[in-house]
Amino acid sequence: MKKVRIILALLICFTTIFSFDFIPAAAAATLQYGSSGPEVVQLQKQLASLGFYLGPTGVDGRFGPYTLEAVQGVQSASGLPIDGVVGDTTGDQIAFWSSQPAFSPYLQTDHFAPWEFKCRHCGSLGRGMSKALLLRLEALYVKLGSVPIWVTSGYRCPVHNSRLSGAAANSQHMYNTAADIQVSVAPAAVANAAETIFGDGGLGHYSSFTHVDVRGYHARW
Known part of the structure; x- marks a missing residue:
């Protein structure tokens, strides 16, 4: 009889332990x-x-x-x-x-590919695509209402940069941190949308295109 009571006690204990509802980990x-x-x-x-x-x-x-x-x-x-x-x-x-690395020739996003940023002179990508630049361009794409953005100038080798009239001698393009872009909206509207996204970068407003870069400090022209 004592053995039966022990078995019953063990069964009650076992049932009590496993009768609680399973509580999933918090999402x-x-x-x-x-x-x-x-x-x-x-x-x-x-x-x-x-x-x-x-x-x-x-x-x-x-x-x-x-x-x-x-x-x-x-x-x-x-x-x-x-x-x-x-x-x-x-x-x-x-x-x-x-x-992902900060720079890589293999980085691409849903709307921007490496070939768009190749140097128009030598076809090089320099040290590769800038992750920060790509992601900010995507943010700009959204802010502009998902209107396509065309990259007219990405990486520039020193030779190409030196041959461009008006290009800065130490252009951000030579460091893979800049892009000249065209969008089917007024350049002024593009620059206005880019103001906050590139708040600590360069933003140049031209009549036919907009320059953006991730230089790390505020610059406007």
């Missing part, structure tokens, strides 16, 4: 415009490491317009729906782009 937080807190800080650090400009306040833990433009740039580069929301899929793509 990663979904971040979007208006979100704030440490999760946004971590997101902003990742976006900054990708080369995005996050505005005058930088990493501030607030999901505002600069963070939104950066997230949309990643989504556009990755061929994802452009909703500005960071869930698992967009988070995975941010991680993917974070794993």
